[in-house]
């Protein structure tokens with residue numbers, strides 16, 4: 001049988017490799033087409049996987065990076081910067097818990113502050129969260145194919161996300177998805193339990209903190225810059241309340257992993273903390 005440029009595999013073993021590499025390219029292209037066509041993309045994931053392949057070509061050792069810490073201290077800012085520059089996948093695990101919370105608010109799972117856990121348990125399988133890159137190349141969160149990036153950052157979601165995140169079945173579902181996203185390493189994930197539960201074997205673990213007042217100020221400035229209504233006192237109260245619930249819940253409470261490096265960035269600029277993180281990355285990978 002003639003296989004054209006592949007000849008026969010037994011005649012020429014390298015033709016088998018050629019065939020397999022062409023087949024893989026076909027699978028990747030058809031997968032990307034499928035993503036666009038279905039509007040159901042894990043696009044950021046896919047694009048970063050190919051970037052991560054670039055680091056393979058450069059013979060860099062691919063690691064897992066876990067960045068945990070208190071609310072609003074700059075975890076995602078530093079995680080995104082690092083991921084972009086080293087060609088790693090970036091996943092904002094908090095966005096996933098926020099998306100579940102938004103779903104719960106919009107689907108009658110809350111009665112005031114009371115959560116209908118039985119209803120949420122039944123519906124958790126209907127909650128599909130994905131990330132796609134926007135025109136500027138920044139990842140945005142999609143809930144069941146709808147862009148919810150702005151909605152999930154609102155105070156109404158912030159005020160309900162910690163009780164939702166304390167539910168064991170919600171965490172089980174999110175952690176399973178996060179672990180599968182990081183199965184090939186080459187990932188930076190930020191959150192509350194990444195170094196302790198999601199990736200306990202991560203090669204680089206960072207735990208970030210800053211004073212509550214500085215964190216609230218940063219969040220306040222961010223919301224104001226976006227033109228959103230914000231009250232400094234309300235944000236400060238929310239930051240403190242979430243820290244408390246996140247640290248005291250039964251399942252995977254927020255705590256520094258024993259092998260995590262502590263970064264207090266109260267008095268650091270964004271540029272300084274970025275430089276510090278790059279130094280840590282270089283120490284582990286070189």
Ligand SMILES: Nc1ncnc2c1ncn2[C@@H]1O[C@H](COP(=O)(O)OP(=O)(O)O)[C@@H](O)[C@H]1O
Pocket residue numbers: 070071072073074075076077078190218219221222265268269270273
């Ligand atoms: N060192 C810093 N100094 C001042 N502002 C910062 C610093 N790090 C982050 N920020 C700003 O603080 C806000 C919260 O940062 P973000 O990365 O979203 O925090 P987290 O992911 O920990 O919630 C953002 O507006 C970000 O630009």
Ligand SMILES: Nc1ccn([C@@H]2O[C@H](COP(=O)(O)OP(=O)(O)O)[C@@H](O)[C@H]2O)c(=O)n1
Pocket residue numbers: 070071072073093094095097098161162163165166190191192193194242243246
């Ligand atoms: N890995 C994670 C990430 C977030 N969360 C929860 O989700 C909330 C929102 O996370 P976030 O990272 O968006 O919060 P900010 O630090 O950005 O304010 C947190 O307050 C936690 O209750 C969690 O429980 N586990």
